[in-house]
Amino acid sequence: MEERKFVTAEELEAARLEVIRLGGPHLKKAKTYWWIALSGFLGTCVILLINAMVSGGETNVAVFVLAGILTVVFIVFIMLHGKEQKIYMNYLNPFNATYKTQFLPAILEESFEKIYAFEPHNGLSKEIVIKSGIFPSFDYITTNDYLRASHNGMNFEYCDTELQERHEESDSDGGTRTVIDTMFLGVFIIAEFDHFVDTPLYILDGGGKGTVTTESEIFNQNFSVKCENEIDALRILTPEMMDHILKIKEFCKKSIDLAFFDDKIYFCSSLGGDRLEIAGSIDIPVYESRKQVDEDIVFIKQLLDLLNIRNLKSKSSQRKLTDEDYKGNSVYQNEHRG
Amino acid sequence: MIVLLVILLIIAFLFLSWIVKTSNKFKIMQVKIGEADAGIGVALQKRYDTLTKLMQTVKAYAKHEVDTLTKMVELRQGLSGASIAEKADYAHKLDSAASQIQVVAESYPELRSSDNYRQFQDAILDSEDHLQAARRLYNNNVSAFNQAIVVFPASIIANASHLAPLGFFEIEEAKRQDVVIDL
Missing domain, CATH: 1.10.287 (Helix Hairpins)
Structure with a gap:
């Protein structure tokens, strides 16, 4: 930076x-x-x-x-x-x-390991969001608070995103009017992931529409898994990984979607609203506003810890890990607390 | 009379449609199981190939031990015609051989530190992941099939077609530990 x-x-x-x-x-x-x-x-x-x-x-x-x-x-x-x-x-x-x-x-510099870029008025491009494959179509994109940084050894890109689609609606007079609906409002994160199989994998919120069925009934109810190669899908979706993805959804308390390809995880969650914003009123002292910003950062960091699943994907990587690798991970810390 | 005939024809048509649909559903499931079975074959072949390459590397250090292991994992009849139980048995032999190779390598620090050996180790673990995924896919499909053929009224068609529950691809933990190879 x-x-x-x-x-x-x-x-x-x-x-x-x-x-x-x-x-x-x-x-x-x-x-x-x-x-x-x-x-x-x-x-x-x-x-x-x-x-x-x-x-x-x-x-x-x-x-x-x-x-x-x-x-x-x-x-x-x-x-x-x-x-x-x-x-x-x-x-x-x-x-x-x-x-x-x-x-x-x-x-942000105090909170993250390394900041490569922070652009409050920019975000991810429409092309990248389309490339993620999570949203097949949308008409308008508004993104801001683009942050490219590193957290616990994982490089990531973050931004607040709103996607809208335009459609025609007929009114009572028989005419038509154009309506713009928000189809997604939340965070979009791209994190590193060593994608060791060739086929892109999509894990979309809402069960029953996928091409791959896993052995976990609860996972199938929560997500639709799409992948051209079922074995490749299951190589990433190990039982531990499925539990972990359910844990991420539980943490977000909102719908989540993930895509794995090009050595990256594309993640989005419809968390709504804007994060990292100063309080709405100028009458609120800076230290009060700062509290809200700090809470937002803690939330983003916890989410990033959960998305730091580069080493959860396969036995081969798991075996290379030591406790040292995990120490910065809050999931690990929670599991080993007490 | 004609109305009754039409109703009977409709019922017969619906019944026949259901039979065809259910029968096709079983066939599709069997095809998927066949594909998953083939997937296990591919994964086993990959594991075998990787393991034999690793053995070639280790052979320079421990010829006798490696020869014994090579004989153990030798693909005598190939995997294409093997039953799922035979494949499971073979997978278990490959697992044991992989573990034994590791034990042998422990005695040769020079070998363990070589880049070649480490690359093969990674490849072995990768092939293990691949086999695990193939095994899970096969078992998922078998589980869905086994459930489908016992549920009434589809069970009528299943019984008429002599469809029986299929066995899972499993390597029992106890069986894994039974293997003691005299090196």
Whole structure:
């Protein structure tokens, strides 16, 4: 990762207070103007409605003058609101940028073995997500918080991802309208895995649609396994591996999908929302926001520990392992605790 | 009368369809078992080939021991016509030979540290994984078949076709430990 200037929590907190000090009055004004504009708009609507009900459609000049005045009030104050909001955002945006580019990277560097890249506004490309084979089709992709790093000796790529698909729906008038649905919202991780067989293997959430049936009834109920070669699939899906994948699903408490090929595991889980974000409100102190970010990082690291299954795949690799290899793995630590 | 005839014809058609469907299902299962059986053959052949290559490497250090093991794992009649029990027995012999080779190699640190030996060791373990997966696939298919032929009413077709439960591919742990090769 290139050298960059980091800010401390204290410096970021000072920046937050500065945003409140300088931007706060503008935000307050923006809110006031918003309410006045809204009142003008609602007032116009109410007056015209009452006029229509009382006068039976006859033109009442006074009413229209009043409605006109309120409309002007609405327009003027909505413009003032926009202006104040913009001034406030001019203070807030640099703060958010500082958080993402100078504060969060420092936390990530403390938390992971090595950071190769962190790009808050970028993510995995559409081509890579398609290549994973987990999502056969989607129309739009939004990804951010791209992190390429190393954890417990395993290189990985991480990003928050949203996939959407567009489809046509017919309405009551017989016409059609375009609807955009979110089909996936969660994390997408690519981790190292020595794929020692030739055939790609897909383990998709929801049982009953696969080409390979394993001996584990519970695994078959939870996942559909797709692979062109059943023996290759079972070479990766050892009983230990199946238990482990079920453990990952239990940890995520949401649907998970995995693909194994090209010496990589492609993993995604519909965990929803954004991780590694600063608190929604500027009124929350930095140390409070930091707590949430730390919790997110702990969660990501635990998930990565679970995905560190390079050595669980086969007997040959298992035999090469020593306790030293496992010590950083939280699964191992949990199993050997006490 | 015609209505009754039509109903009977429909029932007969449905019954025949069910017979054909069930019978085909059993045939497909048998084909899958056959394929899995062939998969075991391939895995055993791979294990044999790897083991003989490893033995060639070890032979330079321990000729007598390796000759004994080579005779033990020799493929006398090939694997294509062997029954699943014979294959299981053979797999068990290969496992034993692999373990014995390791024991022999323990006495020769120079051999153990050679790159060639380590590569073959990895290949042996890889072939073991392959055989395990083939064994599991075969047993999964046999288990599904054995369950299908005893469930009523499919069991009627199974009995009429003289289908009997098939044996699993298993190497008993006790049997594994019985093998003592006099080197």
